[in-house]
Amino acid sequence: MANVFFPDAERLAARGYESVAHVPVIFDSNGRYCREHNRYLRERARLEWHPGGGADIPRGRTLGNIAERLLNFVLWCEARGIKWRAVTYDDVLRYQKEQIGGEWSRTGIELSPSTANQRADEATNFLRWSVDRRLRGPFEVKMFRRPGRKRLGCGPRMVRVGRAKEDVISLEKAGFVLPKPEQIREWLEAVGRQRGRAKRLACKFIMDTGARRMEVEALTVEQWPKVSDISYARSHGLASVPMRLVTTKGGRPRTIGVPLKYAHEVRIWIDEKRKTHAFRYFKLHRKETNCLFLSDHPAAHGRPISAQTIYRCFSEVRPRPPRWSPHKGRHTFACFWILHALSIEANRGGGLAAMPADWVMNRGEFWLKTLQRQFGHISSETTEEYLRWLVHACGIAEVASGWHEFLESGSDE
Template sequence: MLYLIFWPILQQERPGLLPEKPVPVIFDENWVYQRPASRYLRARARGEAFGEDQRTRIPTKQSLETFARYLCNFLEWCAWARHPWGDVEYLDHLINGYQRHMESGIFSAEKRPLAANTINRRVDEACHFLSWAGRAGLRRHFKISARAGSMALGGMSSNRRTVEFNSRIGKVRPNPSALRIPTEEQVARWLRGVKIEKGLVKALMCELIIKSAIRREECAQWRIDTLPLDRNSWDVYGEKLTLSIEHGTKGSKRLGELKEEIGPRRHIVIPLELAESIHHYREFLRPKIRMKYVNAAINSNERRRRLKQVENRLFLSEHTGLPLTGKQLWKDWTEVKNKPYSGWSPHLGRHYWSCHTLLKLHRERENLLATGCAITSDWIVGNAQSDLLMVVQPQLGHIDVQTTNVYLRWLQKMALGIKHADDWMNNLEDLPSDAGGEHG
């Protein structure tokens, strides 16, 4: 049994009212409307799927599509395994059934084991749906096995706070050998391949992610004036430049003056050399690319309309002159022939930046020490924790305890020379991969 996602056509906006937000609906292959699943997605869209005491941020359209895809997959498994979702229990069916079938490859399109991150996200969404259904009276209460934990948040020590949370028991542990970060030489070769195969604009976007650790949606939503138009107003310190981003960032959204979604503002640092490349593209190449969109108009009236149309997004397709999306960026990033390795994605580009930044800071600190001074594991970890809080976390916008520990373990191995330098790529455990959705 297949389950299909449809996006309803919304009514036109009325003066004085905010535009309606589209929410996907689900039908099965016999065109039977899946009312509970669609109701759940509406609750998800309003941030109400987790109960009144656990209201969450309003998801984006892309996130809603991802939730709907995961939910369809779970419903397909229920039909395939002949377990009505109303009778599904956590350990007996989700962990020992749905999860194991994905791990073994029995329940997968290519009959191959799925990545741990993909499995965990699908099971998480099934848990959300079943828990909501229990609260809505559509099935009996759904009990999830979980353990309590805590996490330190905040980039500066004065702003740090600890939050309590429950972690689901039974998650699939990622295979360390399948989660790798490339060397600088591999990334340089890959970037050259992006430029040759996909064009200068996409190569510039990839370079921006690699050198700033922003998310791919933050890159796609980069505005013309994100880098200030006036070079004299650039906040430059040495060979780096500080600026702020708010379009495409994760967190609670608000509507801007142009009815565009704006997230929490975050300050990031980029190399001055990269800023100069962006500025050159903006001043000299982008206007020519935009004219491709204008000149493709079917008549003179449409051409005049397009000439007057304002497009604030910076990165445009060299073929159409239209803004490039996060999905297009992910597709081109992963399609390049000369990838560092299979599975290399924009999300892993954030981990690449983090690891190399920590190592660079360690090397700089190490060079300041007197010759012969002993480098201990405690010394490395203590300084790296400070670097994580002061440098890495503010740049990323988010970093969890699990990822922090992975970074620290990797840095210890690199700094203390426990393994050969080329072998460090095989030791990054528990880092989430990117399956095409906007996560992390």
């Protein structure tokens, strides 16, 4: 049966395959190992080949997504009776079109242009790679440089001719409604009551820093600011303490700011409660773990909290904001962060609601560029959507005032 298999990374690493221990494996519908496709995944994971010649190393969920898209293409080739070595770019465009039309869909429902484009892009990448590795004959695909991508230093990028047009949907049209701070606080308190303190701290890291859930999963104890670092920041009147994120989307480490009160809370938890969880994990598995957030649930005591567990805390715990997810949590952090920065600036001119749209756009772009250092990569599309949303949001700018202070107020236990 076709599937993407995720091997035991620790076992493979122990046998000397650490560089590819995290790489998923593809099997076709007959259960056969897809040799060339899996070689492609390994070379992508080790950055031996990159579709754009860049330096972004796919990790974690990103690598899993690449494997899932590639498997979908494998199954399409099987269903259409086409050998991948004979696939032309016209076939790729047909593959893309059949998804949008619903002919190639698990449920028979039309898929979005975005989904079809991503799958067709990955099929194109694989076929281009196979030509580079001399595994097949020529594969002709026309590429062009898309203009107008200079905001936040994103720059132009090469795209293939024939990609389906994707609708640009604003955050508000997509159903994104900025939650009120009290909704966030109530949800975090509910996570603590229902799922435990450790999971609340893990979720709160996203809300206080804008990190991705896979970045939270990858945090280690050694990365967290020491007591001396927190004391230094406090004594100098700083609002946050710097921390280095090592495992990130794209593989580029970055330094972020962690709010002082939250940094202190986690530091206390590390030096007290976490030691108990780590000890119980060692007794059960006979090995140590340096993962930062360890479960305090009786059925999984000491187990590292995964990105999937964090997602369930966002999507299952009630009460929670509408359509809530870790990704929406990142949006919320970004919007409040920028609105708060704009509010401070606008207080000199009569308040944010009184400022013209051009001012909001210009200053919003400045603060977005500043936020990029904390947030990681922000695509040009997301940048444009944030700027449009900020103009719309100025009427509710008062909710941005004192974001961290409000979130911290009250009992979090």
